[in-house]
Amino acid sequence: MLGIFPKKVEELKRNGLYRSFLPCSHLAADHGCATHEGEHIQVWCSNDYLGLSLHPEVVRAQIDSAVEHGTGSGGSRNIAGTSEAHVELEARLAAWHGKERALVFSSGYVANFETLSTLISAVPDIVVFSDASNHRSLIEGILRTGCRKHVFPHNDLEELEKALSLYGEDHPKLIVFESVYSMGGDVSPVREICDLAERYNALTFIDETHAVGTRGPTGAGLCEELGEHRLTFVQGVFSKAVGTVGGYVTGPDSVLDYVRSHAPGFIFTTSLPQSSMDATLKSLDLVQRGDALRRGLMENVRHLKGALRGAGVDFIDAESHLVPVLVPGAERVRHVSRRLLEEHGIYVTPINFPSVPRGTERFRITVSPLRTHEQIDGFVAALRKSLASE
CATH class of the missing domain: 3.40.640.10 (Type I PLP-dependent aspartate aminotransferase-like (Major domain))
Known part of the structure; x- marks a missing residue:
């Protein structure tokens, strides 16, 4: 009976639905960063929107x-x-x-x-x-x-x-x-x-x-x-x-x-x-009492969106702090994610079906108020380069 599960796992992989987990240990002293396999990486998909887990x-x-x-x-x-x-x-x-x-x-x-x-x-x-x-x-x-x-x-x-x-x-x-x-x-x-x-x-x-x-x-x-x-x-x-x-x-x-x-x-x-x-x-x-944090969050979101527009990166300009960057294609979004990690030390999770409809694969980018504009610009430059390579 248990023999059915290896086949089901292979089916997930063939259909591009297999989920891979990337181990990363967040660093309290270095906001937005973590270690992965001994390497220092930046994390741009965290739900820690205000950075308070590290406060x-x-x-x-x-x-x-x-x-x-x-x-x-x-x-x-x-x-x-x-x-x-x-x-x-x-x-x-x-x-x-x-x-x-x-x-x-x-x-x-x-x-x-x-x-x-x-x-x-x-x-x-x-x-x-x-x-x-x-x-x-x-x-x-x-x-x-x-x-x-x-x-x-x-x-x-x-x-x-x-x-x-x-x-x-x-x-x-x-x-x-x-x-x-x-x-x-x-x-x-x-x-x-x-x-x-x-x-x-x-x-x-x-x-x-x-x-x-x-x-x-x-x-x-x-x-x-x-x-x-x-x-x-x-x-x-x-x-x-x-x-x-x-x-x-x-x-x-x-x-x-x-x-x-x-x-x-x-x-x-x-x-x-x-x-x-x-x-x-x-x-x-x-x-x-963190209204300044919320203002800082939205200011960084505005800067991120401006940088993405300037770089010609396709994203959903929604009215919240969440910035979905569209990378259609299950294989493509995974390849771009891998390239960002291996070449730029940047981690963003590929999001595909069933979380989103097929053909609308994306990254969901988050940028806390503790990020600098220089960091945001560097991230967008790396993203643009990685997208252009696919």
Whole structure:
């Protein structure tokens, strides 16, 4: 029976879908850099959008907490694994997003999957309306329930409204979407979706993974930036701009209390250690007063886009901090990635199907506020040379 798997792996390789992992050890003292096989390399695809995973105050908070409390939590949240830091962090997250309650999960994927699957399963006959570009964690959370669903074209308000209009006002409905979409860098029409939810009496669940830390006056995300408070549930993560690890969901108290008591991925897993929670609390302090970091991020994004235009490099000029550089062709994008690494010491991950449609392969470039304009210009020059060689 196990003999089928070598054939399946070979099939992945033939179809250009085999995933290769490049070991790199990030360097806290040299932002945006890492070591790979003993060589010093630059990393231009990190999700550490503000560079806070390397911030000395965040690092010190984690070290001090580990010295005092140890490296593990010792159990699940209901078996000795709820520290005072967990409680404080959940209270701060709820207040940050203007919601009654927050739950911290081991990752953003788990936060989405467990909350959606538990919530949907609890509401008889609920219908879910899901954006076609939603992250896999959202998709899997919906699919797990076997509920009735409508997948509407990406950001298509007209099609969303058509689907919503098929159901009576009292029929349970849930709209699931993201604020910033990572593969295209575009943002969702949050206000308009909330208007439709209000008109058709639907709940809303927004994934703010790529907006938390990078958008809004205190970094709470796109909803805060827009002053939009009508979302029922707001999800976020610590593993991107906050620079630590974990995910969370905020929303109504009774619903998240129910999720806390029923979600298997919350109940039956060891909780994140207190040292990680204390580092997250320190990083949250920096995020909430980090408007200068957000301005620096967007200034570097503008410089990067200008350099790419000047070099004639094709990219998606979206309105977020994410810059997708288009390199169509599964083999081509891998070859360019390899050339960048071997000839220039630059690491960018090739992104291909199923993360993006075939023929739209790309790099997703990120540039933190700690990068210099000289570094950005050097990266673009290397990228242009590598693209021209393919």
